[in-house]
Amino acid sequence: DLKQLAKETFDRIVNGLASADEPPIPGAPGPEPVSLDEPTEPREPLPPKRDQSAPATRTATGVETGAPVSARAQKETYLTTSSGVRLRDTDHSLKAGERGPTLLQDHHLREKITHFDHERIPERVVHARGAGAHGVFVGYGTADPVCRAAFLREGAETPTFVRFSTVLGSRGSADTVRDTRGFATKFYTDDGNFDLVGNNIPVFFIQDGIKFPDVIHAGKPHPDREIPQAQSAHDTFWDFVSLHTEAQHHTMWNMSDRGIPRSYRMMEGFGVHTFRVENAAGETSLVKFHWKPQLGVHSVTWEEAQLISGVDPDFHRRDLYDAIEAGAYPAWELGLQVFPDNPEQMFEGIDLLDPTKMVPEELAPVQPVGLMVLTANPTNFFAEVEQIAFHVGHLVPGIDATDDPLVQARLFSYVDTQLTRLGGPNFNQLPVNRPHTEVNDMLRDGFHQHAVHAGVAPYRPNSLDGGCPFHAGADVDGSFEHLAVRVAEGTKVRAQPASYDDHFSQARLFWLSMSGVEQEHIVRAYTFELGKCYEQVIKERQLQCLANIDPVLCEEVATGLGLPVPAPTIALVDPEPSPALSQVGEAWPPDGRTVGIVVDPDGDLSDVEDVRTAVLAAGMVPLVIAPHGGTVGEGITVQRTFATARSVEFDVLLVAGCPVPAPDALPLRDAKAGAADATELDPRVVLLIEECFRHAKVIGAWDDGGAALDAAGCSGGLGIVRGDDGAAVLAQVQEEMALHRVWDRFGGDPVSS
Numbered sequence: 132d133l134k135q136l137a138k139e140t141f142d143r144i145v146n147g148l149a150s151a152d153e154p155p156i157p158g159a160p161g162p163e164p165v166s167l168d169e170p171t172e173p174r175e176p177l178p179p180k181r182d183q184s185a186p187a188t189r190t191a192t193g194v195e196t197g198a199p200v201s202a203r204a205q206k207e208t209y210l211t212t213s214s215g216v217r218l219r220d221t222d223h224s225l226k227a228g229e230r231g232p233t234l235l236q237d238h239h240l241r242e243k244i245t246h247f248d249h250e251r252i253p254e255r256v257v258h259a260r261g262a263g264a265h266g267v268f269v270g271y272g273t274a275d276p277v278c279r280a281a282f283l284r285e286g287a288e289t290p291t292f293v294r295f296s297t298v299l300g301s302r303g304s305a306d307t308v309r310d311t312r313g314f315a316t317k318f319y320t321d322d323g324n325f326d327l328v329g330n331n332i333p334v335f336f337i338q339d340g341i342k343f344p345d346v347i348h349a350g351k352p353h354p355d356r357e358i359p360q361a362q363s364a365h366d367t368f369w370d371f372v373s374l375h376t377e378a379q380h381h382t383m384w385n386m387s388d389r390g391i392p393r394s395y396r397m398m399e400g401f402g403v404h405t406f407r408v409e410n411a412a413g414e415t416s417l418v419k420f421h422w423k424p425q426l427g428v429h430s431v432t433w434e435e436a437q438l439i440s441g442v443d444p445d446f447h448r449r450d451l452y453d454a455i456e457a458g459a460y461p462a463w464e465l466g467l468q469v470f471p472d473n474p475e476q477m478f479e480g481i482d483l484l485d486p487t488k489m490v491p492e493e494l495a496p497v498q499p500v501g502l503m504v505l506t507a508n509p510t511n512f513f514a515e516v517e518q519i520a521f522h523v524g525h526l527v528p529g530i531d532a533t534d535d536p537l538v539q540a541r542l543f544s545y546v547d548t549q550l551t552r553l554g555g556p557n558f559n560q561l562p563v564n565r566p567h568t569e570v571n572d573m574l575r576d577g578f579h580q581h582a583v584h585a586g587v588a589p590y591r592p593n594s595l596d597g598g599c600p601f602h603a604g605a606d607v608d609g610s611f612e613h614l615a616v617r618v619a620e621g622t623k624v625r626a627q628p629a630s631y632d633d634h635f636s637q638a639r640l641f642w643l644s645m646s647g648v649e650q651e652h653i654v655r656a657y658t659f660e661l662g663k664c665y666e667q668v669i670k671e672r673q674l675q676c677l678a679n680i681d682p683v684l685c686e687e688v689a690t691g692l693g694l695p696v697p698a699p700t701i702a703l704v705d706p707e708p709s710p711a712l713s714q715v716g717e718a719w720p721p722d723g724r725t726v727g728i729v730v731d732p733d734g735d736l737s738d739v740e741d742v743r744t745a746v747l748a749a750g751m752v753p754l755v756i757a758p759h760g761g762t763v764g765e766g767i768t769v770q771r772t773f774a775t776a777r778s779v780e781f782d783v784l785l786v787a788g789c790p791v792p793a794p795d796a797l798p799l800r801d802a803k804a805g806a807a808d809a810t811e812l813d814p815r816v817v818l819l820i821e822e823c824f825r826h827a828k829v830i831g832a833w834d835d836g837g838a839a840l841d842a843a844g845c846s847g848g849l850g851i852v853r854g855d856d857g858a859a860v861l862a863q864v865q866e867e868m869a870l871h872r873v874w875d876r877f878g879g880d881p882v883s884s
């Protein structure tokens with residue numbers, strides 16, 4: 132029972148000491164002074180945590196040992212050197228006398244420091260900042276008519292590892308910056324690893340991989356000052372995308388709410404390229420891969436994104452970790468858009484080999500073919516999330532790449548970058564990268580070789596190793612062969628087809644498919660980003676691009692920048708909008724949302740525990756917010772204090788009391804002088820309520836909570852639920868939060884064209 136498991140895990144992880152019989156009294160002296168001495172007894176064994184995703188009984192090269200091969204280190208009681216010798220002291224260097232110089236012969240000192248000196252590896256040149264989790268994929272069997280890949284068959288269960296990421300920022304950068312998000316999945320299938328290395332945006336900035344260094348150099352911090360970090364709001368980015376106009380479609384997605392997701396759990400994923408698949412009868416089709424999140428597609432507001440970057444730069448990483456730890460396992464359906472494999476590789480006038488174009492779902496519906504659920508956090512971030520190495524060339528029988536010039540360059544780039552990043556050619560032997568199937572290659576030696584290859588003939592043909600390894604013929608299950616399709620004939624050229632010349636029509640399609648409030652956000656995003664540029668000519672050139680997308684969008688942004696509105700240089704056509712592109716309007720279950728509950732320890736707390744339990748039972752995460760930590764009332768554990776809570780952490784706010792200012796809300800001298808006004812609401816609670824209101828969140832209040840809303844000046848309006856009974860308020864709040872935000876709260880006249 133997942134819900135029960137979730138509750139138990141939540142109680143253990145989040146509530147920590149909540150089960151103590153006597154709740155501690157805040158500020159009271161403790162019973163016994165706490166010892167500062169180092170523990171001397173062997174500690175308890177490590178808490179149970181899953182092993183890294185290494186095959187249970189196989190070595191790195193897939194040799195069956197019959198015994199568990201554990202990748203888990205740090206197991207025993209006593210400290211050892213790396214060669215397993217037990218150590219009596221790791222706290223003092225070996226010296227010539229207590230006050231004398233350190234001796235060169237101190238091997239342990241040198242080993243310890245040397246290893247530390249080499250702990251860092253180069254971060255990924257792009258997608259350096261990320262988070263990952265283990266999961267399982269189950270096929271529905273619905274892909275059979277088009278794709279024979281075994282992991283898609285009905286009921287086939289395949290372990291997976293997913294790494295989400297931002298693109299531009301360094302490894303320590305903030306999570307909620309405006310950027311594309313990576314969505315890379317490794318399927319450890321019975322036919323070897325399949326990597327789907329996608330993004331949360333279905334199109335890309337460039338049509339040809341040879342431009343990848345250009346777009347990344349433009350987006351990365353300026354080479355002279357190395358600022359700004361993890362931002363596109365700067366001159367070099369807008370310089371490039373306004374000149375290289377095929378980037379305009381992807382840029383439009385970045386400026387939309389897709390660029391600032393609420394959670395990795397609430398993002399779509401896209402394989403971007405068109406792939407070629409084959410069914411059991413040998414017939415081929417062209418497909419695009421989609422991940423559809425079960426929690427819906429949601430975003431934060433730009434103001435929230437900026438606040439979070441300071442308040443909790445690890446917001447998305449923490450969100451993913453906490454959800455999985457609490458048993459609220461995030462899930463995505465894998466879907467396929469299927470197109471006939473015609474020689475032109477076009478569909479409804481859209482060039483399927485042009486990665487700056489997508490195919491609206493209304494023209495080619497996404498057909499679900501399986502479900503992925505993320506069920507376990509990494510055991511060790513470095514070993515798994517940092518060392519995982521994806522590759523678009525990791526394909527399994529039934530799936531092949533196409534001639535899209537972007538994927539062609541990617542097929543080269545990934546191994547190449549990993550050779551440097553992971554220090555040699557044997558990174559596929561790392562536990563997280565190992566296939567869960569047998570490996571029988573003829574690759575040998577190299578840095579960090581972990582396998583002890585037993586044969587003497589790593590060549591073919593041979594007789595000394597009995598002729599092994601043999602080719603797997605077409606009759607052998609699970610053998611891979613590139614699909615034998617005819618390649619286009621022509622002369623060698625550095626050129627692209629005329630069908631790649633349209634750079635604006637799908638950006639316009641996207642704009643026209645947005646709701647009013649989404650268009651408003653796009654206008655504000657362009658205005659913000661261009662407002663951060665220094666060069667006038669860049670702003671003017673980007674306005675020209677916007678004029679070629681939509682006159683209203685262009686005019687609104689130009690007004691914000693205080694610049695003239697250029698006329699379009701192309702004829703604008705009105706495509707049929709694609710409602711599937713909009714995030715707004717669909718109702719979603721409340722699962723996985725975070726609910727803040729403000730309580731007043733001196734007020735009526737009778738409903739709070741029941742509401743907390745009901746929130747948890749509904750699959751959401753309740754966080755009690757009080758003036759101080761510890762517990763309030765009869766053992767209700769406080770997860771956030773007024774000092775640590777900020778509105779951006781919550782999808783919904785419930786206010787169960789009207790807490791007066793706590794001493795730490797005021798300057799110390801005033802508090803000492805007893806200046807707190809008992810009738811005043813704590814200013815940090817005012818800020819919580821105001822921000823939740825401004826960010827269009829549902830707010831519920833009962834008992835004295837109503838007075839708190841009044842004191843914060845957010846007494847009523849759409850999405851404000853007030854009542855006398857906590858359970859009834861929560862029930863209505865749940866209904867109202869189905870749309871995620873209450874955009875109608877602000878009425879007004881949203882931008883529309």
Ligand code: HDD
Nearest residue numbers: 255257258294313314315329330340343403540544545548
């Ligand atoms: Fe890439 C990493 C996604 C185009 C070269 N890419 C990387 C990651 C993702 C993507 C999600 C992070 C993987 C991880 O978590 O380890 N990349 C994409 C998508 C693209 C794309 C969806 C276009 C459709 N990439 C692309 C091109 C090139 C690269 C055109 C080069 C020609 N990408 C790389 C890389 C990275 C990488 C430099 C950096 C770290 C790594 O590979 O392992 O090779």
